[in-house]
Amino acid sequence: MNWLAVLLGSVSHANWPDEETVIRLFTLQDYNTRVVLLGVTALGLASGIIGSFMILRKRALLSDSIAHATLPGICITFLILSAMDINSKNFFFLLFGAGLSGIISILCVQFLRAYTKLKEDAVLGIILSSFFGFGVVLMGFVQQHPKGNAAGIDGYIFGKTASIQAHDAQMLMINAILICIMSLLLFKEFRLICFDSCFAATQGWPVLKLDILLMGLVVIVTVIGLQAVGIVLVISLLIIPPAAARFWTDRLFYQVLIAGVLGAASGFFGAAITALFERLPAGATIVLVSATCFFVSMVLGSKRGMLMKFLKKRELDHQVLEQNLLRAFYELHEDDEGNLIPNKGARLNDLLIMRSWLENEVQAGIRILTRKGLVTKDANHNFVLTELGGIHATRIVRNHRLWEIYLITHADVATGRVDRVTDKIEHILGDKLVARLEHIVAEDYPHLHVPASPHPISGGKI
């Protein structure tokens, strides 16, 4: 239990912010915090939007490679600037150098891909690690340099959010506006090249130029994001919010929008948390917030979330179980004419032998049907269909038989398999389909008996 005490001790030692600090933070009263929060929020928005297109264009790893490849550019620019005795902290020059070496890395990737038979992931691995390794070696020179540490160049590796100044925040916001405008203007064009670049080319769209533009925007976001979250983690802002957004939607526009919002929220709350707990590294915190968004989306997402999938499956399972049980009741007490003999009870064992199912399945089904008022217990404690239950059972048996006949006569399904296939599909037959089935079957088998249609007649759900 010792470790627990140590852990609790260290947590309680952390300075928990008081209420006033929290209020000051979220009302953006503090100038410095305001600058930082606005800056990283804008960055999150821009990267979420452009990251969506980038992932759909299958370029996620390429941008990671670009991010790592910026380090030598930053170091070389710093060394040149200090040799020329210009202000070596000049942010614009450093970013220019970063962007330039990022672009060189793309060219190297293209070159290796064209002239070797290496696979894409191997090429990216080679370029990423060579450029980053080169950057780290250069970093050694930078730190030996008299002005090295003063420039805070090593801040670019893991990010130094707190160092964001007003003009940096301005640049991040201009960048976000640029990304929004470009994405809106070229939404259709980006959608086309991301989905089917060959078709786009046959339609006369300049696929290569659009690709270069898209990657150019990614490079800009990456380079501008370096200061806030750092080389190692900037890729996560481009990938995680778009991946999370995919769980909420099936439409590209909303995908882009949601990714932007999630990215902005990650930036905002990540930076806010860092402002409240002083020793937390900001870049990593932002990434962790976005990762949390991702996991929440993965579980709760309304389109592809795990919970939604589970619930949908369970609903279908229940529906199938209910309908099978009603059919079992019907078939247990069916007279020679194919009609249901009303008010006859059934014991659990009678139902159990009707098909291969488990006792607890049947019991669960009976519970559901009882709750819906379709099954009740008679004086002898036997289960019996209510009037409503009888109507539903008649309809379900009718649909089942119509479907079965249809499959045997029209769908070339082996007779032995019919029941199994029917079971899966018949439970979701809609009104329209049932009407068509009736028509087809009535034409082919005018004398065949299917239960007379009960009132109200309709297919599908109970």
Place this chain on the structure above:
Amino acid sequence: MKNNTIIPLAIRDLTVAYHRKPVLWDIDFEAPAGSLVGIIGPNGAGKSTLIKAILELIPRASGEVLMFGKNYSLVRQRVGYVPQRESVDWDFPVSALDVVAMGCYGQIGWFRRVTSKWRKVAREALERVGMLDYADRQISQLSGGQQQRVFLARALVQDADLYFMDEPFAGVDAATEKAIITILQELKKAGKTVFVVHHDLQTVTEYFDYLLMLNMRVVAEGPTKEVFREENLVKTYGGRLTLLDEALEAMRKRGTMG
């Protein structure tokens, strides 16, 4: 030949190479207007490569391709393309209608949105292939055949005069096959020319009135009745016996031997 001033597709001495290794040799071909042309040949014969080279998706080593007597870049809007279904990611967040509307993008032009006018055009194309009920489905929720029909509809909205279809019949259900055949017949009736990469030798005589038999070079070309013969099939498919047997069986059935 009617319309002999406007030959929809003329290929002269076309050679295509991958890493300096030629995959298509000296292709010479002229298609008669208003015909359904089947391109058949074994795997690796360069059928898809031929279409891609014609559409300038891959570079040509040499040769000339003219469509309606002009370079492709001048007549793009008159040429439609249906790529192989496997060439795209069907998990992409778009609906069937969105995909079909992509065929209109060229007419819509830069920066403009896809307005309801264009969505209506896309809906009409979906109706032609019997897919209107599925317009708003996300494309991964469609079956393989339905996806193929969406691709076909995307090409149809363009109202081109010359079409290239890369294996539209591969792995589709009977309903889709029927829908595609109906469309092909409609296109032919409207005087359009359609090239179809095809695998199923059993249906060649039924579907196509003109054939291009390919195995890295043109083995035979001409009206199906004349060129779909045993000696040409042997030359095209070489030692690939199972396919050959299948083809010979098909010919026996259709009674086109001799």
